[in-house]
Every structure is written in C-alpha cells, then in structure tokens.
Amino acid sequence: MQIAVWQIVVITLLAFIYRVDRLGTQVCGHNAVLYAWLVGLILGDGMTGLIVGASVQLMSLGVAALAGSSVPDYPLAGMVGTAVCIMTGQDEGVGLAVGIAVGTMGVQLDVLAKTANVFMAHKQLEYAQDGQYEKMKAVTLVGPVLFGLTDAIPMLIVLAFGGDVVNAILSVVPAWFTKGLSLAGGLLPVIGMGALLTYMPAKQYFSFLAIGFVLSAYLGLSILPVAILGGAAAYEVYKNLTSRIAEESIATAEGGLEDE
Incomplete structure (x- = not known):
C-alpha cells in the first residue's frame, strides 16, 4: 500500500x-x-x-x-x-x-x-x-x-x-x-x-522495603505483582491507622465529657 x-x-x-x-x-x-x-x-x-x-x-x-x-x-x-x-x-x-x-x-x-x-x-x-x-x-x-x-x-x-x-x-x-x-x-x-x-518514610517502613526487594530481586516477580502486594499492604496499614485515629478520637471525646 x-x-x-x-x-x-x-x-x-x-x-x-x-x-x-x-x-x-x-x-x-x-x-x-x-x-x-x-x-x-x-x-x-x-x-x-x-x-x-x-x-x-x-x-x-x-x-x-x-x-x-x-x-x-x-x-x-x-x-x-x-x-x-x-x-x-x-x-x-x-x-x-x-x-x-x-x-x-x-x-x-x-x-x-x-x-x-x-x-x-x-x-x-x-x-x-x-x-x-x-x-x-x-x-x-x-x-x-x-x-x-x-x-x-x-x-x-x-x-x-x-x-x-x-x-x-x-x-x-x-x-x-x-x-x-x-x-x-x-x-x-x-x-x-x-x-x-x-x-x-523508608526508615519507618523499612520492613516493607525489604520484603519488596526480596520479592523482586530473589523471587523474580515483575513490577505488577509486587505493586499489587504493596498496595494490599498499604491498604492494611491505612485501615489500622484510621481505626487507631477513630479510637483515639472517641477516647478523647469521652474524656472530655467526663471532665465536664
């Protein structure tokens, strides 16, 4: 053509x-x-x-x-x-x-x-x-x-x-x-x-950095599965943080009511 x-x-x-x-x-x-x-x-x-x-x-x-x-x-x-x-x-x-x-x-x-x-x-x-x-x-x-x-x-x-x-x-x-x-x-x-x-925050989450390195360098996983695992781990960390913040907020509110 x-x-x-x-x-x-x-x-x-x-x-x-x-x-x-x-x-x-x-x-x-x-x-x-x-x-x-x-x-x-x-x-x-x-x-x-x-x-x-x-x-x-x-x-x-x-x-x-x-x-x-x-x-x-x-x-x-x-x-x-x-x-x-x-x-x-x-x-x-x-x-x-x-x-x-x-x-x-x-x-x-x-x-x-x-x-x-x-x-x-x-x-x-x-x-x-x-x-x-x-x-x-x-x-x-x-x-x-x-x-x-x-x-x-x-x-x-x-x-x-x-x-x-x-x-x-x-x-x-x-x-x-x-x-x-x-x-x-x-x-x-x-x-x-x-x-x-x-x-x-590599120092704070160094364990996750090490896990990702092992999965990629030693187990030979490509970027996509490592990224999926990293996303799942990040979601769990996010849930734990939000749960902890909610509990602290409730505790603070209840303490404030008792003081009143």
Missing part, C-alpha cells in the same frame, strides 16, 4: 504529540491501543490498529519507566506495527516484530534526550542567574521538543522508508555506543530511586 504525504505528516505528528502528552499533559498517557487505533484509522484500517495495539498493550503490562528509567516504547511499537502491517499487507506478527524493534531503539533515544536535557537545565540556570528570563523560558521548550522527536523521527523513518531500514540502522550502530547508552540507562533508575527514598 502506498501512503500519501499527508498521512505520513499526520502520523508523525501524532507520534510527536503522544510523547509530549505522555511526559507532560497526561491526557492519554501510555495507551498503546488508542494510538495504534488512530494510526489504523488514518491509514484506513482501524481494526488492524486495534489488534496490534491490544497485543502491544498486553505485552507492556507491568512495565513502567519508574524513577527516570528507560524502557521500550510500547505505544510507539504499536503505532509502527500497525503502519507496517497496513503498508506491507503482512500479518500482525510481522508488524509486531518491527514495532518492538523500533520501540527498543526508543530506549537509546530516550537516554540521549534525557542526557541532552541535563545540558538544557544547566543553560536555564545560567540564564536565570544572569536575569535573562525570556531566554530561560525559551530553553524550557527544548525539552518537550527533544522528547517528541525521539518518537517522531523513528515513525517518520518507518513511514518513509519501511521497517527494514530500522533493523539496518541498529546493525551498523557501534557496539560501544549502544553499550554506553545501556549503562547510562541502567544508572538512571538507581539515581531516581535514591532520590525518591530521600523523601519517602
């Missing part, structure tokens, strides 16, 4: 908007089904978009970019997979394979964007210290643009040249470069979790 220029432009813009929304406005968030369906509608086959998007959504359950970590971009994978299926006429399996490859490449692009934003933040600080607030605000807009391009560029390449070019790009990238990006991406979660623990 030959796609029109306007379809390439609209789908590329959709990929850009998705990324900005995911990190900013959060209107649609991490919804692979929705974005894949929209790509399907633009290309005239919404059903394929729903099928590919639903498959990708199931694959991404329990996967989250917590504490600044970089994970495969599954909504982008759904959009790319849908486009490849419709453009080539292949089944959903082929589209998913190409889509996941592009989504995995998104990890490297995400690390690059986050690294570039560090320099943008330092530039903002310089402008703020010099009192150049208009320039500081202008630099602020660079961040969303960089992140939007991490999805728009791969989407544009796939639409313009096909899915094979993505695998070709991955095969010629030097191993030292991808390894360096992987190491940088691995450090980001550690730094982020350290920052989060600074503000969390």
Whole structure:
C-alpha cells in the first residue's frame, strides 16, 4: 500500500504529540491501543490498529519507566506495527516484530534526550542567574521538543522508508555506543530511586522495603505483582491507622465529657 504525504505528516505528528502528552499533559498517557487505533484509522484500517495495539498493550503490562528509567516504547511499537502491517499487507506478527524493534531503539533515544536535557537545565540556570528570563523560558521548550522527536523521527523513518531500514540502522550502530547508552540507562533508575527514598518514610517502613526487594530481586516477580502486594499492604496499614485515629478520637471525646 502506498501512503500519501499527508498521512505520513499526520502520523508523525501524532507520534510527536503522544510523547509530549505522555511526559507532560497526561491526557492519554501510555495507551498503546488508542494510538495504534488512530494510526489504523488514518491509514484506513482501524481494526488492524486495534489488534496490534491490544497485543502491544498486553505485552507492556507491568512495565513502567519508574524513577527516570528507560524502557521500550510500547505505544510507539504499536503505532509502527500497525503502519507496517497496513503498508506491507503482512500479518500482525510481522508488524509486531518491527514495532518492538523500533520501540527498543526508543530506549537509546530516550537516554540521549534525557542526557541532552541535563545540558538544557544547566543553560536555564545560567540564564536565570544572569536575569535573562525570556531566554530561560525559551530553553524550557527544548525539552518537550527533544522528547517528541525521539518518537517522531523513528515513525517518520518507518513511514518513509519501511521497517527494514530500522533493523539496518541498529546493525551498523557501534557496539560501544549502544553499550554506553545501556549503562547510562541502567544508572538512571538507581539515581531516581535514591532520590525518591530521600523523601519517602523508608526508615519507618523499612520492613516493607525489604520484603519488596526480596520479592523482586530473589523471587523474580515483575513490577505488577509486587505493586499489587504493596498496595494490599498499604491498604492494611491505612485501615489500622484510621481505626487507631477513630479510637483515639472517641477516647478523647469521652474524656472530655467526663471532665465536664
């Protein structure tokens, strides 16, 4: 299937908007089904978009970019997979394979964007210290643009040249470069979790922290079951606290009446 220029432009813009929304406005968030369906509608086959998007959504359950970590971009994978299926006429399996490859490449692009934003933040600080607030605000807009391009560029390449070019790009990238990006991406979660623990009552609830670590590191549970167990434990703590507060309130009220 030959796609029109306007379809390439609209789908590329959709990929850009998705990324900005995911990190900013959060209107649609991490919804692979929705974005894949929209790509399907633009290309005239919404059903394929729903099928590919639903498959990708199931694959991404329990996967989250917590504490600044970089994970495969599954909504982008759904959009790319849908486009490849419709453009080539292949089944959903082929589209998913190409889509996941592009989504995995998104990890490297995400690390690059986050690294570039560090320099943008330092530039903002310089402008703020010099009192150049208009320039500081202008630099602020660079961040969303960089992140939007991490999805728009791969989407544009796939639409313009096909899915094979993505695998070709991955095969010629030097191993030292991808390894360096992987190491940088691995450090980001550690730094982020350290920052989060600074503000969390980790000392007060250290036992729960230890239990979660054992479940994840030693028993190999993924994020979703550990999060469910953590939510259940948090609910029990909440019930105990509210019950204790209610009892103390009743005791205080009864003591006040006796004094009267």
